[in-house]
Each structure stands twice: as C-alpha cells, then as structure tokens.
Amino acid sequence: MTETPGQTDSEPKPRKRLLGLDALRGIAVFLMIEQHLGVWLWRGLDKGETMVGDHLGLLVFNALGGGAAPAFVTLAGIGSSLLVHKRAASGAALDLTLAKRGVAVIGFGYLLSFLTPSWFSIHTWFVLHLMGFGMLLTPALRRLPSAALLGLGLAVLLLTGWVQATLEVPISLVNEYMRGRDPSSPTQWTGLRIAVAEGQFPIFPWFSFYLAGLVCGRWVAEDKLARIAYLAGGVGVVGVVGLLLGELAAFPAGGALWRSTTIKIPFFPASPTLVALLLVAVLLGIWAVMAWERRWPLRESNPLVTLGRASLTLLILHVWLFREATRPIGVWQALDVAPAMLLLFGFVAFAAAASWQWQRVGYRFGAEWLLRKLAP
Numbered sequence: 001m002t003e004t005p006g007q008t009d010s011e012p013k014p015r016k017r018l019l020g021l022d023a024l025r026g027i028a029v030f031l032m033i034e035q036h037l038g039v040w041l042w043r044g045l046d047k048g049e050t051m052v053g054d055h056l057g058l059l060v061f062n063a064l065g066g067g068a069a070p071a072f073v074t075l076a077g078i079g080s081s082l083l084v085h086k087r088a089a090s091g092a093a094l095d096l097t098l099a100k101r102g103v104a105v106i107g108f109g110y111l112l113s114f115l116t117p118s119w120f121s122i123h124t125w126f127v128l129h130l131m132g133f134g135m136l137l138t139p140a141l142r143r144l145p146s147a148a149l150l151g152l153g154l155a156v157l158l159l160t161g162w163v164q165a166t167l168e169v170p171i172s173l174v175n176e177y178m179r180g181r182d183p184s185s186p187t188q189w190t191g192l193r194i195a196v197a198e199g200q201f202p203i204f205p206w207f208s209f210y211l212a213g214l215v216c217g218r219w220v221a222e223d224k225l226a227r228i229a230y231l232a233g234g235v236g237v238v239g240v241v242g243l244l245l246g247e248l249a250a251f252p253a254g255g256a257l258w259r260s261t262t263i264k265i266p267f268f269p270a271s272p273t274l275v276a277l278l279l280v281a282v283l284l285g286i287w288a289v290m291a292w293e294r295r296w297p298l299r300e301s302n303p304l305v306t307l308g309r310a311s312l313t314l315l316i317l318h319v320w321l322f323r324e325a326t327r328p329i330g331v332w333q334a335l336d337v338a339p340a341m342l343l344l345f346g347f348v349a350f351a352a353a354a355s356w357q358w359q360r361v362g363y364r365f366g367a368e369w370l371l372r373k374l375a376p
Contacts, residue, residue, distance in 0.1 A: 212283065228290070
C-alpha cells in the first residue's frame with residue numbers, strides 16, 4: 001500500500017490476527033440472528049395488542065439488530081484495509097486477490113438469493129453484494145488518501161436524497177419492490193436501479209460504511225484507535241444537522257432534501273440522516289471493542305471470536321434455515337414469544353459451540369475457508 005499521511009516505519013505493526021475484529025463480527029452475527037429470528041419465528045400481534053404497549057422488550061431487542069448489516073459492511077472495509085496493510089509489497093497480486101474476493105462475495109450473495117426465493121431474486125442487492133462491490137473497487141480506493149475516502153463517503157451520503165428523488169424511488173419500499181417483483185417495479189434497468197438506490201442495502205447511501213471502514217482499517221493498523229471515535233463525532237454532527245433540518249424546515253415531501261432528513265420506520269429507503277446516526281453507533285462500537293481488546297486481550301476460544309470467524313457461513317445458513325426451510329414445516333411466523341426466543345437462543349448456543357469445535361480444523365469447507373481458497 002502506498003504510504004498514507006502520517007504513517008512511518010516506526011509505527012507499530014499489526015498483530016497476526018486482531019481478535020477484536022473477529023469479536024465484532026461475532027456481535028454482528030448475534031444481532032443479525034436475533035433480529036431475523038425475532039421476526040421470522042414469532043406469530044405477531046394478537047388483536048388489540050401493540051408493540052410498545054405489549055411487547056416493548058421484544059421491540060427493543062429486535063431494534064438492536066438494525067446495526068448488524070451496517071456493522072458487517074464497515075468491518076468488510078476494515079478487513080480489506082488490513083489485508084492491504086499486511087500485503088503491501090505484493091503490488092498487482094494484492095489487487096487481484098481483492099478483486100477475486102469481491103467477485104466471490106458477490107457470488108455468495110447470489111447464492112443466498114437462489115437459496116431464498118421467498119425473500120430474494122436475481123435482482124436483489126443485499127449486504128453481501130454491497131460488501132463484494134466494495135472489495136472489487138478496493139484496488140483503486142486503496143491508493144486514495146484517507147481524507148479523499150472520507151470525502152467520497154460524505155459525498156455518497158449527501159447525494160443519496162438527490163439520487164432517490166431523481167429515480168423517483170417510492171418513499172416506502174416493500175420487499176417485493178426491492179427484489180423487482182412488485183407490479184410497480186421498474187421494467188428497465190431493474191437490477192441496476194435496485195443496486196444503486198432501491199435495494200435493501202444499495203450503494204446510495206450504504207457504501208459510505210465501507211469507505212469509512214477502509215479508513216478505520218488504516219487507523220487500526222497504525223494503532224490510532226482514538227481517530228475512530230473522533231470520526232464518530234464528526235459523523236454525529238452530520239446526523240444531528242440532518243435531524244434539526246428535518247424538524248425545523250418544511251421540505252416538500254418526496255423531494256431530495258425531505259428524503260435526506262426524514263427518518264421513518266421501516267427505514268427502506270434509508271435517509272442519509274438515519275444512516276449517519278447508525279454509522280455513529282457502529283464506529284463507537286468498533287472503537288470500544290478494539291480498545292477493550294487492546295487492554296484485555298481476547299482468547300481465540302472466546303465465543304464471540306469463533307462466531308465472528310464463521311460469520312459468512314452463519315449469515316448464509318441462518319437465512320436459508322429460518323427464512324426458507326421453516327415454511328414447509330409450519331414454523332414460519334407461527335410461534336409465541338417464549339418458544340420463538342427459546343429457539344433463537346438455542347440456535348445461537350449451537351452456533352457458538354459448533355464454531356468453537358470447527359475452529360480446530362480451520363473452519364474447513366465453510367464459506368470463509370472457500371473464500372480463502374478462491375482468493376488466497
């Protein structure tokens with residue numbers, strides 16, 4: 001990697017493996033599973049019930065899972081940056097590895113779409129597609145200074161409202177639309193539109209997380225963790241300004257500024273203001289866990305570490321198992337809260353135990369193992 005501003009030969013070198021990053025992936029795995037299973041297993045509200053009045057705990061619990069996908073994208077950026085730092089001398093071979101990994105991760109995304117026809121289609125643009133897209137671009141992005149990467153990330157955020165308004169993206173997106181199967185879905189350039197602005201995690205605005213991750217990866221490699229917290233503060237200013245504008249200004253509904261500042265739940269399509277606030281939470285979480293790991297080193301046997309090292313496999317497995325395979329056996333959205341939570345935590349416990357055992361053979365034949373084989 002070309003020398004980044006402020007980097008010198010005397011600065012500390014990264015350890016062989018940063019277990020804090022694995023633990024962060026493990027946390028993201030748990031959040032992802034609890035959010036999905038909380039929706040996919042529970043039969044929903046009875047007549048007269050409300051989420052706030054009758055299931056507030058479940059509402060808060062599921063809401064925490066909203067940070068899972070953004071965390072995965074940011075951590076993918078960090079991982080790519082650390083790979084660059086580790087293999088800086090390999091030049092073109094490094095760029096080929098990054099590109100191969102990008103193609104492979106996008107391929108995993110399409111595999112997941114194939115395995116889960118009730119949720120996805122060939123047009124779907126989910127978190128794996130976004131991560132792979134970022135990896136594909138990293139051979140070019142890695143040559144930019146950190147300030148340029150952060151500026152590009154800010155531009156992605158600020159342009160999102162305009163992109164959504166220009167494409168006339170519906171102000172509320174349902175799953176059928178986001179996979180190109182709704183009667184109102186565009187008939188031309190469907191997949192491209194979904195990837196750019198109309199999917200679950202389209203390039204605008206979510207690519208800003210990957211770009212932030214690339215910069216944070218440099219800081220992790222240089223042992224400058226405090227800068228991650230400072231970046232969170234700067235992004236927080238963007239989010240607060242968006243909130244204030246949304247409250248104080250009467251922007252025309254559906255326009256670029258309205259789309260940029262309005263927060264709604266469900267959040268598809270996401271506004272830059274909401275995305276900025278989510279990025280703050282993700283960055284602070286990364287800073288906190290990495291600072292903890294630096295002071296109190298984690299063990300490789302830590303359940304969060306082993307879950308994190310199998311995160312790609314678990315992402316694909318749990319989506320197919322609980323989104324698709326539960327339907328023919330009558331478990332899909334059929335359980336009361338208690339059995340749904342029991343099954344949720346039972347699966348997490350099984351995944352933790354299995355990943356701990358699997359670690360002994362290097363996660364052989366898993367998605368992570370295959371990724372390393374395809375792009376060593």
